[in-house]
Amino acid sequence: MRGDDRLTRGRGRYTADLHVDGCLEAAFVRSPVPHADLLGIDTTAARDMPGVAAVLTADDLTDVGDVPTMFGTDDSPPWRPLAADRVRHEGEAVAMVVADDRYRAEDAAAAVRLDLRRRPGHAAPGRAGRTDRLYPDHDDLALEKEFGPPVADATWTNAHIVIDSRYRQQLLAPTSLEARAILVEPGALLTVHCSHQYPHGLRTGIAGAFGLAEDDVRVIVPDAGGAFGSKSPTYPEYLAVVAAARRLQRPVRWIEDRTEALTSASRGRGQDQHVRLAADADGRILAIDLQVDADIGAHPLGAALPGQTALAASEAYAVGEVHATFRSWFTTTAPTYAYRGAGRPEAAYAVERAVDELAAALHLDPAELRRRNFVREFPYDTPTGRRYDSGDYAACLDRCLELLEPDRWRGARERPTGVGIACYVERSGGEPGILEEYGSVTVDPSGFTARVGTSSTGQPHHTVFAQLVADRLGVPADTVDLVEGDTGEVPEGHGTFASRSTQMGGAALAGAADALVDEARAQAADRWGLTADDVAWDKGVLRAGTRELPVAELAPLHAEHRFTSPPAFPYGSYGAVVEIDPELGAVHLLRLVAVDDYGTVLDHTATHGQTLGSIAQGLGQVLIEGVVLDDEGATVMPDGLLDYLLPTAAEMPRDLRVDETAVPAPDNPLGVKGAGEAGCIGVPPAVVNAVADAIRPLGGDPARLRMPLTPQVVWEALGGERSDGEGRG
Amino acid sequence: MKPAPFEYATPTTLDEAIALLATPGARVIAGGQSLLQDLRWRRTSASVLVDLARIDELRGVHDDGARVRIGARVRHVDLERGAVGGPLGRLLAATAGWIAHPPVRSRGTMVGSLCFAHPSSEWCGLAAGLDAAVELVSVRGRREVPVAEFLRDSFATTAAADELATAVLVPTLPDGTRVGVVESRRTHASYAHVAAVAARVPDGGSRLGLAGAAPTGTRAHAAEAALARGEDPGAAAAEHDADPREHPHASIPYTRHVAGVLVRRALQEAA
Incomplete structure (x- = not known):
């Protein structure tokens, strides 16, 4: 595995590893408080410090355009x-120091003085408690949308049972091994090396902000150490950084450190959810209503992303009435944006927790209740506007139960x-606008070069795509080179996110x-004076009768394909077995199943x-992770990864059973659906449902379970605190 | 983040080291597992970092029969691997095994942990529970401070700025002493929430130390007394020995409760 082998042996070459002569390093001065008027910035002392090339503030960037937003x-x-x-x-960045090394840049950054007048901060979504708008000309409600017709009043009143639950999706820090990183070389062709998921999107963003033609900007993605949605x-x-490089006519690099990443980079999730289910006495779900109030942060980077949650409100069920709304609220917190799953984990959690509460209330087997409600005919149009393409949800659940062996854990x-x-x-592949991808294959005398508009941030594209093209051509994989992540080499593309690379990029290459x-x-x-029908392609050799011609002799030969399709709908069933330490409340995973x-x-x-x-990131959300802020949005636990705990290999369950079913995607020539996000969607509700199952017989209250557990x-x-003081344990 | 500029010195004798520590703003570095982090976060600074790595006098452990002297260069991993013998050595080894993860244990030192005085430090809980003492040396002389006095508050000791902690002196445990250490924490590599250390001395009662249950490591006097009276040491530890601070993932009632549970479990392990 050429691509992966290099990375797993520590031979990757990341943005921080690039050597560019004369390169300066940037450090940012950032706001120490969540909300304040910025009355002044004193950079005098910083400018005179050793090694400092420039100190830039907003006043120096008036000719730079606004920051573009993808889901604004x-x-x-x-x-x-x-x-x-x-x-x-x-x-939030208020000034930038550029110096000959990062140490001196930080020394000077520490000497910049900010004159701030505090304003009240608001970290929670919703109108409550707000005394101060974030923007004078904009309401704090940034965006509001509705999907599907409202559920009829009669459905609620006539239902045998209504489940009414509220959940919180805590803010998560995406925490890729490599944080954000960029190196900009100025010149007639502005060259940007960036750890990024969407190089063509970054090219558009930079060109737009600086009034450049796209051809005047080249974005190259070196090896990238993870992204999880946060690097698009x-x-x-x-x-x-681009402005500084252009102004100084020197290369400038910024390597984000972990402290910056945890306090100022985008975060994921961040939703208050209210979900209601109506059902009949047999557990058939009659209606789902999902309301989301999202804390989107101070800038509308991901204001529209909660729409992904609303659109997914049907989950795996054929329910006649489904209604979902979201309201995105400005909050005095770092922007909330895509994090692995990007809206789908939130939906699955709300619906699957509520479905489990429904099963418990009706004393029905949770698997049986789900079977009674599964979508079984495809394509299936959900009331909120999705068209599910294919699947056998019951078969997937059956396989999960085989591996989970639920009965084995019952009893004493x-x-x-x-x-x-x-x-x-x-949903995989993306939304309209990115449901297309570019691929090309070129023959030269030395072999085949495949180009595609996706961009690996650690995924084994070099292995998978080279093999795909080789299989298609009937040639050895080592004769195919893959080129991606470089706008100078690949004319167009939409990058790697939304579990789209193989589905869209693979199909384009095919x-x-x-x-x-x-x-x-x-x-x-x-x-040969024949028609194409007379000529056969045989493993890289053209043949007709006794005539043969190696394709290399036709070089240069080039073919392109632009693939478009509707999104695909992967699915899965997850199972968890947990054991509770009843004295301490600690949760131990005895088994985890993913199908x-x-x-x-x-x-x-x-x-x-x-x-x-x-799965590891799902375990992080459900058991471990969470950005802890005070009511105004200030960091409460500031000690980097000592405070923001992450799952490691040691936190993975020893009994982990992973399997796949494979119903081909009808809209994809390869039959593939996206595979990048499953575990973080399935794990949290499965684990919380297991903990709820464990505590119910003890008189515990599942409504008090919130993530992280x-x-x-x-x-x-x-009921721990109630027993406190009257004989503990 | 990068630290502010500092000088770096590698003395080879104790006398050189304490002379350097008389410099205003000088700081000692041994394993550097906590100090470097604070320097990078610019929460602290140093005019000169005095590295103990080349001072042979600070190496090794010495058992004089009554106390074991553990030098300032002795790392967690040395104790984990059995640098000290007998029941005390077993307790030190078991405790060291709970500290962070192997890379940290291969550099960090026991004396360094006592000086950093993290409230959840396993070593602070053990040293307080066993009434250890810290040896401090400066150009003004040498003194010995009981750990209960040395640990002033979270991240604060009573050592003067120019004093070098050269060793920790831990009373030995008689043969036949049974030991136990248990800990609650959120991930395998995270700081302890609460740790409890127990030593049951034959005919001599029990010694109990707690970390994470109060601003500093503490000896659980009330739990020891309750045990001697045949009462529940856990309830006594929760009510009297624990003095926790509020934490986003651990309320005061919860931490008190956990201290009680872990005292009972440490004693069970030492049974």
């Missing part, structure tokens, strides 16, 4: 690369034990390979790795 609002307030007269979240925007810091056990399941349907074969046959036919359907799988090693990594949360759900 139609009427977004202007977002400046450096805050001008007000800071709206802790960690054109961040304000990137525009500031030393400690309270619970079993939980969750099913999900998600189409390009097929087009290359057709073109080669046509050219050989011309040479996902990614359509046709091209490379099981690759999908297995995606599943495992996403710290020992204290479980202890309190078991």
